[in-house]
Amino acid sequence: MDFDFSWLLLGLPIAFVLGWLASRFDLRQLRIENRQAPKAYFRGLNFLLNEQQDQAIDAFIEAVQNDPDTQELHFALGNLFRRRGEYQRAVRVHEHLLGRGDLSRADRDRAQHALAQDFLRAGLLDRAEAALQKLEGTRYENEARLSLLAIYERSREWAQAEDVAQKLDESDQASYGTRRAHHLCEQATERVAAGDLGGAGRLLQQAVALAPEAPRPAIDSATLQLRKGDAAAAFDTLAALSETAPLALPLYAAAMQQAAVASQRSGEALALLQRRYVASPSIDVLEAIIALGGTPALPDDAPSDAAISAQPRDGYIAHLAHHPSLVAASRWLAGERFEHEQFHPQVQRSLDQATRPLMRYRCAACGFEAHQYFWHCPGCQAWDSYPPRRVEEL
Incomplete structure (x- = not known):
């Protein structure tokens, strides 16, 4: 059977017309999507400026769906989730970014830093520590070290805290000598509790050498x-x-x-x-x-x-x-004898109860009060924030 070339001549124009129509449809669809993505982005930005975070998140999600390759939209969305307290969603966004193979080194470091912030804000300190350690050698190195220092101090891992503070000290960003001395004093306190007085003494000698004018190393050494x-x-x-x-x-x-x-x-x-x-x-x-x-x-x-x-x-x-001073008056009255001596114990108990709050120490940074003097505030984690005077004398 001979092949009829007339069908070929008829099919070529039809194929050309169909290809042209398909290309026009694709271009039109692309234009529509490209117009929708900027609109969604600017709509989200407008909501964000008006402090309407819920609407901003919805707009950015729409923008990301229309243009999933845009890193900046992912970063904006992740940061919004974190600010809203939706840490799991923020983590998913930043982990998705880190899982992309086409991400540049700078954006990968940025995503790693953002992921560490997600874990920190969520209180997942172990995962935050692991994420922050991966930032060593990046432009976020010092920020990561500061966050690690806060984690180690909060969890009372004083040896690790001193190591990180030493690196910060060597970076010439600021002086951490007094802070490192505190870390050594804390380690010395643990050695004393364990019965290792010799080891405690060596640590305190290092603390005195680091901060010779700071009061704590000398006080702990004298103790x-x-x-x-x-x-x-x-x-x-x-x-x-x-x-x-x-x-x-x-x-x-x-x-x-x-x-x-x-x-x-x-x-x-x-x-x-x-x-x-x-x-x-x-x-x-x-x-x-x-x-x-x-x-x-x-x-x-x-x-x-x-x-x-x-x-x-x-x-x-x-x-x-x-x-x-009510405290001084109460201490003087405690040793005095009066006409109605049988009532003196009740009066003294009342005075002692009234003066107890006056004998506290108060953090100048956050106002946390305690009967014990703290070098490291349990409330705000600040160092040397307690004046060495009682509340009554402030």
Whole structure:
């Protein structure tokens, strides 16, 4: 059977027309999608500027569906999810980005950093730590180290925290010497609890070398020296500290008094405490003076009615003459005898209850109050944010 070429001549124009129509349809569809994507993007941007985050998310999702290859839309959508507290959706967006093979190195680092932020905000510290460690050597390195430092400090992993702080210190972005000294002091505290006094001493020596003017390494060193029975060395350490950090004296006045009594240097300690009390009166310094059997020295311009007797307890009266204090008044009344002595215990209990909140320390950064002095605030995680004075004296 011979082939009829007339069908071929007829089919070629038909194929051409069908191809042309198909191309026109594809181009039209592409134009429609390209017009829809920018519209959805700008609509989402408008919602975002008007703080309508729900509508903005819907618009960006539409834009991503129309143009799934656009990285910026994915980043915007992931950040919106994170701000909304929808951390699982943010994680999925950023993990999807990291799973793409066509992503540039810069965008991959950016997605890794965004994923780490998702985990941090969600409180998934283990996964955040792993994500942050992958940013070593990238432009997000220092930011990642700061976040790692916060994680290690919050979880009380002091050795890892000190390692990260050392890297930050070596990067010349800021000085982390005092912070590293805190980390070493925390490790020393753990060594003392474990009975390793020698190891604790070596750590404290490193802390003193890192931050020679910071009060904590010296205070912890003196406490360790007292524990070892070397009261003379403890007193020398604290006496030297009173020259470099006199404002922190209320924190170690009691330890100085104990070291002075144990090393038979009460007179030397009393003179030092009285001199510091005149410059900066404090209830803690006052009580150390009274415990040593002395009375607070008065300033040169003290009024004549501020005279006190030789009784150490009357030091509270001298303090009250210049610094009205419910705590000092309660301490003085505790040792006095009155006409209705049978009611004195009830009155004293009431006074003690009233003065207990006044004896707290308060964080200057977040206002967290505690009876114990904290170098690292449990509330806001800030270092050295507690003034060394009680609430009543602020």
